Amino acid sequence: MEKTFQQSIDDLKRFYNFSDVELKILEQVDRAAEELSLSEFEHHINHEVNPEIPKIAKKYNLLGIPIGKEYGGYGANMLIAVLCNERFGQLSLGFPTFYDVDVFIGALSLQRWGTEAQKEGYLKPVVRGEKVLAFALTEPDVGSDPPAMATSYEKRGDKFVLNGTKYLITNGSIADNIIVFAKSKENKRDITAFIVDTKRKGFSVEMHLGAKIGLFTSDTAMLGFADLEVPSADVLGEEGKGLHVAYSALLNGRLGIASGCIGVIEGSLNAATARSEERVQHGKLIGKHQLIQRHIAEIRENLEMAKWPTYFAAMRKSVYDKNPADRAFMDEMDLRTALAKKIASRLAFESADRAVQVFGGFGYSLLAPVGALFCDSRVTRIYEGTDEIMELKIASKLLGKDFEAFT
Numbered sequence: 001m002e003k004t005f006q007q008s009i010d011d012l013k014r015f016y017n018f019s020d021v022e023l024k025i026l027e028q029v030d031r032a033a034e035e036l037s038l039s040e041f042e043h044h045i046n047h048e049v050n051p052e053i054p055k056i057a058k059k060y061n062l063l064g065i066p067i068g069k070e071y072g073g074y075g076a077n078m079l080i081a082v083l084c085n086e087r088f089g090q091l092s093l094g095f096p097t098f099y100d101v102d103v104f105i106g107a108l109s110l111q112r113w114g115t116e117a118q119k120e121g122y123l124k125p126v127v128r129g130e131k132v133l134a135f136a137l138t139e140p141d142v143g144s145d146p147p148a149m150a151t152s153y154e155k156r157g158d159k160f161v162l163n164g165t166k167y168l169i170t171n172g173s174i175a176d177n178i179i180v181f182a183k184s185k186e187n188k189r190d191i192t193a194f195i196v197d198t199k200r201k202g203f204s205v206e207m208h209l210g211a212k213i214g215l216f217t218s219d220t221a222m223l224g225f226a227d228l229e230v231p232s233a234d235v236l237g238e239e240g241k242g243l244h245v246a247y248s249a250l251l252n253g254r255l256g257i258a259s260g261c262i263g264v265i266e267g268s269l270n271a272a273t274a275r276s277e278e279r280v281q282h283g284k285l286i287g288k289h290q291l292i293q294r295h296i297a298e299i300r301e302n303l304e305m306a307k308w309p310t311y312f313a314a315m316r317k318s319v320y321d322k323n324p325a326d327r328a329f330m331d332e333m334d335l336r337t338a339l340a341k342k343i344a345s346r347l348a349f350e351s352a353d354r355a356v357q358v359f360g361g362f363g364y365s366l367l368a369p370v371g372a373l374f375c376d377s378r379v380t381r382i383y384e385g386t387d388e389i390m391e392l393k394i395a396s397k398l399l400g401k402d403f404e405a406f407t
């Protein structure tokens, strides 16, 4: 088992009672990450989406970790899904971003809001690794302010007809089903979540977003919906209450992002430490220069600061999920997941930056693994709620609803 990953498990064992099944899942996670490391770096260098990511998730049976046994999953604590993303985050954010959207956001939303028929038809195949999910909220002109979305729907008989464009959608061109948010043409306050089958007429991948400054191995696409028909049986949650679906999905999503960030910090620490013990300048190992030791100490401190709010939020989330109607608990989860994401993403980017500094000129290269962590981690301060939105959320939880400076 990889050392820092084992350390996380050992630390947690002091107060979390892992089941035998959970420990076995974590062994599988570690093996799967080892296998993904063989292809992930090469695809990063070539700026390509890594097709091995969903295949390895399926091969090692990782897609049902937090999903109930009745739907083919393990029913494990959210902490185990968090540890899964942590381990893969040591390589890059390619896998954690895929897994965040497919499982943390997608599968868990189907489990929470889906009808039994939707769980049968859409959730179970995702858990088996036969289908991939995406989540389409953002548009070219609308990101932090979802209620302003332009994608529309119209009810025609027992169908809904969707029109619009969604932008920056992870897994967008590899997904079989996409949770798409659209606004009623009749009542502009009604936003509904739809499960869209990407084989339907009217769906198109308008553009693959390859010109990113990192996260090359993760699929990001712009999607078009032109008079696309969705049967009313594929409305997710209540009609007009799509934002409830979106915001509850993002509570899980923030945990998925925070946990990938813990992995980035571990990857940065491992690489910076190894380099400090190899590279000689001014007649001694650079690790013997105290200013290099400061970088290592700071990354180690970052790891400690990122881990515990994320683990705590994950454990609380598993308790909350048993009674999601509890309004006060939901507020607590909104705060805890925002804290975890904001803290972990800032510290991941800072740690990767420090690791690049320890590597010197070679660090500023696509050929250095720390370069991948640096490029990939920047986006964590943007997607699924920017730093600024997280800050506003955290402050308003303390000041009260009247002080909410965002929608």
Ligand SMILES: Cc1cc2nc3c(=O)[nH]c(=O)nc-3n(C[C@H](O)[C@H](O)[C@H](O)COP(=O)(O)OP(=O)(O)OC[C@H]3O[C@@H](n4cnc5c(N)ncnc54)[C@H](O)[C@@H]3O)c2cc1C
Pocket (backbone or CB within 6 Å): 101, 135, 136, 137, 138, 141, 142, 143, 144, 145, 167, 168, 169, 170, 171, 212, 215, 220, 379, 382, 383, 384, 385, 386, 387, 388, 389, 392, 405, 406
């Ligand atoms: C690689 C990648 C993958 C993504 N995957 C997905 C996905 O799968 N599904 C999906 O729906 N979206 C996805 N996104 C979109 C992402 O969630 C948005 O980029 C993000 O929510 C920010 O929206 P925006 O880019 O439109 O920025 P804007 O909302 O235009 O924000 C611009 C700036 O203004 C600030 N700002 C906005 N409002 C306020 C305010 N009220 N107060 C203070 N500051 C404010 C922001 O914090 C930011 O700094 C992805 C993005 C990227 C880069």
